[in-house]
Amino acid sequence: MVASVENTSSSPAAERSTRRSRRVLLVWGLLVVAANLRASLTGVGPLLDRVQADLALAPAVAGLLNALPLLAFAVLSPMVPGLAARCGPERLLGVALVVLALGIAVRWVPAGSGLFAGTVLIGAGIAVGNVLLPSLIKRDFPARVGMLTSAYATVMGGVAAVASGVAVPISRLAPGGWRTALGCWIVLALVAVVLWFPQVRGPRRAPAAVRNHRLPWGSGLAWAVTAFMGLQSLGFYVVVTWLPQVLQDSGTSAVAAGWLLFLFQAVAVLTSLVVPAALRWARDQRALAATSSAVLLAGYLGLLVAPGWALLWSVVLGLGGGACLVLALAFLGLRAHDATAAGALSAMAQSIGYLLAAVGPVVFGQLHTVGSGWQAPIVLVCVTAACQVVVAVVAGRGTVRPAHRACDRGGR
Template sequence: MESTSTRRSGQALLVWGLLVVAANLRASLTGVGPLLDQVQADLGLAPAVAGLLNTLPLLTFVVLSPLVPRLAARWGAEQLLGAALVVLTLGIALRWVPAAGGLFGGTVLIGAGIAVGNVLLPSLIKRDFPTKVGLLTSAYATVMGGVAAVASGVAVPISEVAPGGWYTALGCWVLFALAAVLLWLPQLRAPRRAAQAIRGHRLPWGSGLAWAVTAFMGLQSLGFYVIVTWLPQVFQDNGMSAATAGWLLFLFQAVAVLTSLAVPGAMRWARDQRALATICSAVMLLGYLGLFAAPGLALLWSVVLGLGGGACLVLALAFISLRAQDASVAGALSAMAQSIGYLLAAAGPVVFGLLHTVSSGWRAPIMLMCVAAAGQTIVALVAGGGTVRSAAVDPASP
């Protein structure tokens, strides 16, 4: 009985650790959008350069994600994730330095820390909780989205009352990251099992299903990062205050969080997720079309985009585990989806900003998002079912 109790306590501690890690995987990014006009004004940044604040982390994801399975196999997934949390903490702290170098340098470190967490969490869930993938994926996506929503909503108010203004609004999240480091410390004593979980598997480049999962991840991520970077600016240019625009971004994410809670139940009703993923992607398309045709209805489109976006995020994360044959394949598929998917997503904020500059308006950039959502709807028909099989390699290979 003592052994069973100890095992359950260890699993509960692991779940709490994973959820607190998840809480740190978006908040330091989503707080940027509502403050973007202040950042541009204080530092004299062009729109495309300002867009780099949410593109640099994505580029870091692209570079580091394929390396994470090999690094985790060498050091242990828990050890690597602990180191990533320390890097994330340093990055957020560096953003508190009142200079452009601190802002952009800290953003790169934040991207490095988040990249590791993005890849490892689906693999750890598949390894330790294989019968609860949908539930735990929804739980960590909900926590991640909920904290990210709060970060968006409080960014402008904090910048208005706190010493340091927007520097403090971005840097204060270091306290959350420190909490994650402390809560993850108990997991650092068990590296070996994680290493075996993802050792010796190539990324599944030859699998069409893996490419569909990657495309779904990339397209929904592109939409998310464009929204958190530019949606407040779109609303402000339609006559809203910065604070109101920030709270509408909070509303988008709050609705997304509520929607994500319903996804596990919806997933249990069907044999696969093709229909669910297609419908949710079509809802995103509806939101972009509405924003294009009637931008004055900002409240409505924030809600519609949140309805589709929350479900698509959970599905994209769940696909990594659900489509994988086992935990080791989940690690490889996660690395592929995070790297190539975020390469696609990284173009979003910059291209969106460039189109706005070239066209002197928001209609062309929003039409780009309509095209992306239409593509995601098509890809969902493939990504929602099937299994990515093992692609093992010789363990003696470098």
């Protein structure tokens, strides 16, 4: 009898401990997934000149190496909520991680076709993670959206920064050169597969975001969030793709250019750590988003008028870019009234937003080819940053109404 009473009294405590352990494991799984969402992409920029030389690629074609994943994001993002409704978001994310690891392996194949095919697979895997992470955070941690969004953005940006910084040294020291520098990230992808496996084996639990996944195409606020996501992503991928070559043409060595790209991303990571405090303090995010976008604009203008001050502009771009990335991701939850809206808004913003971003690296490279200089391409990103300042004022406030409401006018 006494043993029975003790077992009964300890059962709630044991259940709480189990739930806490599962939540901790879930947070770690989400963070390791986030660590894989940029590293296999940001390592390309510092190596782009070597890839071009080895494969005899034109600058516009080389720009496709970072544009292809963005196109995959654009095509697949609207499909993710429906796919998650069928097989469960945890299982879908597990499959995406396997596809990501496969893409990294294929990109290691010593042929140009393997490089591009692997890049498409990498983009497909990352697209699923991009859409599902905000939805899962909104579902399982609705009171901590800002904090966990900042945490996963920090991890994502930190690992991406390391990938940029070590790309050239690895390519020079390791057998296989730049292919090994790009392919070594398969280790991190496999770690994510293993850590996420307990979530795949768990009971299927589809969030509301995938049970009702109509996208808010009629919402003006949703379009503002989408534009903000797209414009800041366009700037980010232009920088990680072309900044090393812009700096090298200004007299910077290849190794130094790679580390300046690392500095840009490291500053962005540090900046992302302070954004949650600003989110808690501010009544809305209009001023913060507009100011962060203006800082980005200042960095681009600096590269245009004084490219010799590369260290300063790398820091300035990191300050603006880190804040804008966290804000773009946080808007997916902050502008949504529940997990349903968060999933739908995430799919819409990342589909159209990354389609816009995909144009950036290709057009940037093409403008350089046509004009034989970097002035015209940098003017392009100055214009996009100026547009982002305007969009930020709209995207920083309000709530997207459910897509099924015919009277939706974009916000409350």
